[in-house]
Amino acid sequence: xxxxxxxxxxxxxxxxxxxxxxxxxxxxxxxxxxxxxxxxxxxxxxxxxxxxxxxxxxxxxxxxxxxxxxxxxxxxxxxxxxxxxxxxxxxxxxxxxxxxxxxxxxxxxxxxxxxxxxxxxxxxxxxxxxxxxxxxxxxxxxxxxxxxxxxxxxxxxxxxxxxxxxxxxxxxxxxxxxxxxxxxxxxxxxxxxxxxxxxxxxxxxxxxxxxxxxxxxxxxxxxxxxxxxxxxxxxxxxxxxxxxxxxxxxxxxxxxxxxxxxxxxxxxxxxxxxxxxxxxxxxxxxxxxxxxxxxxxxxxxxxxxxxxxxxxxxxxxxxxxxxxxxxxxxxxxxxxxxxxxxxxxxxxxxxxxxxxxxxxxxxxxxxxxxxxxxxxxxxxxxxxxxxxxxxxxxxxxxxxxxxxxxxxxxxxxxxxxxxxxxxxxxxxxxxxxxxxxxxxxxxx
Amino acid sequence: xxxxxxxxxxxxxxxxxxxxxxxxxxxxxxxxxxxxxxxxxxxxxxxxxxxxxxxxxxxxxxxxxxxxxxxxxxxxxxxxxxxxxxxxxxxxxxxxxxxxxxxxxxxxxxxxxxxxxxxxxxxxxxxxxxxxxxxxxxxxxxxxxxxxxxxxxxxxxxxxxxxxxxxxxxxxxxxxxxxxxxxxxxxxxxxxxxxxxxxxxxxxxxxxxxxxxxxxxxxxxxxxxxxxxxxxxxxxxxxxxxxxxxxxxxxxxxxxxxxx
Numbered sequence: 001x002x003x004x005x006x007x008x009x010x011x012x013x014x015x016x017x018x019x020x021x022x023x024x025x026x027x028x029x030x031x032x033x034x035x036x037x038x039x040x041x042x043x044x045x046x047x048x049x050x051x052x053x054x055x056x057x058x059x060x061x062x063x064x065x066x067x068x069x070x071x072x073x074x075x076x077x078x079x080x081x082x083x084x085x086x087x088x089x090x091x092x093x094x095x096x097x098x099x100x101x102x103x104x105x106x107x108x109x110x111x112x113x114x115x116x117x118x119x120x121x122x123x124x125x126x127x128x129x130x131x132x133x134x135x136x137x138x139x140x141x142x143x144x145x146x147x148x149x150x151x152x153x154x155x156x157x158x159x160x161x162x163x164x165x166x167x168x169x170x171x172x173x174x175x176x177x178x179x180x181x182x183x184x185x186x187x188x189x190x191x192x193x194x195x196x197x198x199x200x201x202x203x204x205x206x207x208x209x210x211x212x213x214x215x216x217x218x219x220x221x222x223x224x225x226x227x228x229x230x231x232x233x234x235x236x237x238x239x240x241x242x243x244x245x246x247x248x249x250x251x252x253x254x255x256x257x258x259x260x261x262x263x264x265x266x267x268x269x270x271x272x273x274x275x276x277x278x279x280x281x282x283x284x285x286x287x288x289x290x291x292x293x294x295x296x297x298x299x300x301x302x303x304x305x306x307x308x309x310x311x312x313x314x315x316x317x318x319x320x321x322x323x324x325x326x327x328x329x330x331x332x333x334x335x336x337x338x339x340x341x342x343x344x345x346x347x348x349x350x351x352x353x354x355x356x357x358x359x360x361x362x363x364x365x366x367x368x369x370x371x372x373x374x375x376x377x378x379x380x381x382x383x384x385x386x387x388x389x390x391x392x393x394x395x396x397x398x399x400x401x402x403x404x405x406x407x408x409x410x411x412x413x414x415x416x417x418x419x420x421x422x423x424x425x426x427x428x429x430x431x432x433x434x435x436x437x438x439x440x441x442x443x444x
Numbered sequence: 445x446x447x448x449x450x451x452x453x454x455x456x457x458x459x460x461x462x463x464x465x466x467x468x469x470x471x472x473x474x475x476x477x478x479x480x481x482x483x484x485x486x487x488x489x490x491x492x493x494x495x496x497x498x499x500x501x502x503x504x505x506x507x508x509x510x511x512x513x514x515x516x517x518x519x520x521x522x523x524x525x526x527x528x529x530x531x532x533x534x535x536x537x538x539x540x541x542x543x544x545x546x547x548x549x550x551x552x553x554x555x556x557x558x559x560x561x562x563x564x565x566x567x568x569x570x571x572x573x574x575x576x577x578x579x580x581x582x583x584x585x586x587x588x589x590x591x592x593x594x595x596x597x598x599x600x601x602x603x604x605x606x607x608x609x610x611x612x613x614x615x616x617x618x619x620x621x622x623x624x625x626x627x628x629x630x631x632x633x634x635x636x637x638x639x640x641x642x643x644x645x646x647x648x649x650x651x652x653x654x655x656x657x658x659x660x661x662x663x664x665x666x667x668x669x670x671x672x673x674x675x676x677x678x679x680x681x682x683x684x685x686x687x688x689x690x691x692x693x694x695x696x697x698x699x700x701x702x703x704x
Contacts, residue, residue, distance in 0.1 A: 273656045275649040296649030344643040
């Protein structure tokens, strides 16, 4: 089963990319990929306390959202479900779920209750067609009763289900997104859950903070901030809740990027008077220059699978517009992977296969060109377009499961953070307060 | 009598009080005894036992400063007068004449302390000189230089996604260099700006190239590199927020800022 789904995921992406030269691609049933049909009825309340019902709604909504947005499930509409939802294994009628109208392959169900100050949740995953031995998963969670706990438990249970049914790839329901928000009056670094919940401010520079990049272990956020001495790479510690030292190498310093093992940072520095890509140890020591090229060199990103290559945006001397380039991590073998239009903001998929970037393909006098998110296969350079002219779309960043992208779009009238599946479907707005920019998805 | 009157006259003469302070006491005693002796002769009365000599007069002293309040760097005149003193000194100045004046320019508020000592004791006098900080330097010259800067130094404008100084901007660049040559003390910050199109991160790098292109033009014209700072704002601080080419051109520039 797992292998089948794993292959299906590969087929999904390959099919999408084979059709890359088209302007619009769709994956799913039309491409012969069958998603697992999953039924997730509301959990059953085991305690009558008034608090239970509000926490139950938060839990049910969060669990359904997580599984619906996982990209690997065909969710059974709640209107197709039996009116009596099971709260525990003895209450499950397998045939009722496996036959139409729900016609489910899998069933996630359970119960929750508030006892004292604790929220207790029991959840099961059943393979409803395996009548002899249906249980795939059974979990129990207890946390202090709060909305945050209800969300947290739902995320954990969702990730357990996604791990088991999603080809052994960890779910992303517990991941974070760091981003830039101007809602405080200055551009500062903020953080939120992957679904847009729990938005909170990290930095208080009072000037301009840009380009946040969370470290592979999640403990730090490197970003570019304007200080009295100019643009510096700054380092925020999640553990300490404040900035920690990172040396200033001089010039303007932009767009830090973590190596996948967390030991190195790449960034753009104009210390020579021209922005070039440099690499240092994660403490700022051992500065080494990688590019020697007049004009902007900016926005490096490591191949997160191998750590052996770096992609970045460079103003091409031939097109005189920025293009996406790839080089070895030691600076050798530099080559363009785009050669037309205006291409910036590369993000490398965690599985190493794809580059996502922002591209104005048709760009030039008389061709204003829409700015959209594209995905390119690193090996074949075939590409697929994921957004289609709705506002300006920029700064894609891959989720750790390589199935999702978070990005910045102006389609709602101002810059906001959106997510979508890596095939361009399920585009979803995460922020609505103020203007929000430059999202970066955590590594796990 | 002349010879006797003379010491008396001298005793009351102010000029020689100090020089002959020892001598004058001897003279005084002598003169008084002579008067008493002569009087006794005239009256032909048996002389009474001689009275004890009067105690020496206590010294007097005064000290003034005029003016008593000065600005730092200015001077004031200390004037002092003493009587019956043999040893006069002022703290911080040392021994001085019994009467006199001296110009002083203390850097901080000071209390001058005079001690006059004589056979009759000692007397002190003080004078306070208050020193005020001078008013801050007149902003006039700086403002003028900044005004001149703002009148004469022109921003340099760029083409889309370019950072080379185009032909029609060379005049502005040369004018900027000429002004800075005439005002070698002026320091300048060059801000690199971009229009709203493109991408935040790429535009920051492009703005950096624009600021440095303008700096290089000045350095090549002979302006010292260390008097020029550069900073890129990318598209973070636009001059104009409309969405058309006229506005975008306003935002594609190297902006010169007088560095205070």
